[in-house]
Amino acid sequence: MLAAESVFINCPFDLEYRPLLRALVFSVQDCGFVARSALERDDGSEVRIEKIRRIIGESAFGVHDISRTELDADTALPRFNMPLELGLFLGAKYFGGAGHARKSCVIFDRERYRYQTFCSDLAGHDIRAHGGAEDEVIRAVRNAAQTWMPDRSFPGARTMFDRYSRFVQSLPRLASRIALDPDELTFSDLSFLIARWLRRNNPRPPFRKPAAG
Amino acid sequence: MRIRSKPFRTLKTPVGKPDHFTVEQADAAVLAVMAERGETPVLDSVEEPAYLDLRRGRSQSRRKPVEDARR
Numbered sequence: 001m002l003a004a005e006s007v008f009i010n011c012p013f014d015l016e017y018r019p020l021l022r023a024l025v026f027s028v029q030d031c032g033f034v035a036r037s038a039l040e041r042d043d044g045s046e047v048r049i050e051k052i053r054r055i056i057g058e059s060a061f062g063v064h065d066i067s068r069t070e071l072d073a074d075t076a077l078p079r080f081n082m083p084l085e086l087g088l089f090l091g092a093k094y095f096g097g098a099g100h101a102r103k104s105c106v107i108f109d110r111e112r113y114r115y116q117t118f119c120s121d122l123a124g125h126d127i128r129a130h131g132g133a134e135d136e137v138i139r140a141v142r143n144a145a146q147t148w149m150p151d152r153s154f155p156g157a158r159t160m161f162d163r164y165s166r167f168v169q170s171l172p173r174l175a176s177r178i179a180l181d182p183d184e185l186t187f188s189d190l191s192f193l194i195a196r197w198l199r200r201n202n203p204r205p206p207f208r209k210p211a212a213g
Numbered sequence: 214m215r216i217r218s219k220p221f222r223t224l225k226t227p228v229g230k231p232d233h234f235t236v237e238q239a240d241a242a243v244l245a246v247m248a249e250r251g252e253t254p255v256l257d258s259v260e261e262p263a264y265l266d267l268r269r270g271r272s273q274s275r276r277k278p279v280e281d282a283r284r
Contacts, residue, residue, distance in 0.1 A: 005225055034225045034226075034228060035227065036228065041228075102262050148214030151219055152219055153220070154222050163270065174251065176234065177242035184233075186233070192230075193231070193239055195224065195225075195241050199256065200257075202255040
């Protein structure tokens, strides 16, 4: 896999986050990239941090959502996997040599400056606030993709969100046709279903030759 | 002066395989649901995974053209 095509998605995977995960995967794929995640292959023999390290190594870009860095109700401690994986990604960029120096990423939080209270060393990075809204996630990923690949053109954020909304409306019927519940879709299922849907839904009107004569 | 537009992005195939269905089943489901919704498919262009391109490029470069072998 060529790193230039891969985007490492580092985000929560619980049911509550599912709409934003769908929006992330959809926008990454609609921008012409390959969405990568620690969930993409369920291989019990691969140590999780090794898998994450491998995928980060294979990804030129990343989307990191640290919005779920909050105290657990039972333990009163924060879950810190997402900031840790963001740190691995930044570490690869800074210390990984020439092959990784051009790594770029989008960092999301719920609010723009919230990170300053739990990870102030991130100051200087452009943190995007999504406020839990799918259209904000799509806009930020699409606009970042444009800066990552300035020589390509992409569907507009509005167009992309409209298409995403159509996909989400179709998802319950799509899932039922393959005997699944939309919430049962694994990361691979979701990324393939999005890919096959996108394949049939070109965002541009088809090119028409002017009528002869 | 002719102004050239930037090339439009092309879709990529995801890594691996879906867990619970085949690609053919997904295609059939997409077409059926689009038909139910009165939507018309408009095909987008899809690139083969980059690693396949690399492999093919390597195997082609190793193979000597027939004309060269005769010289």
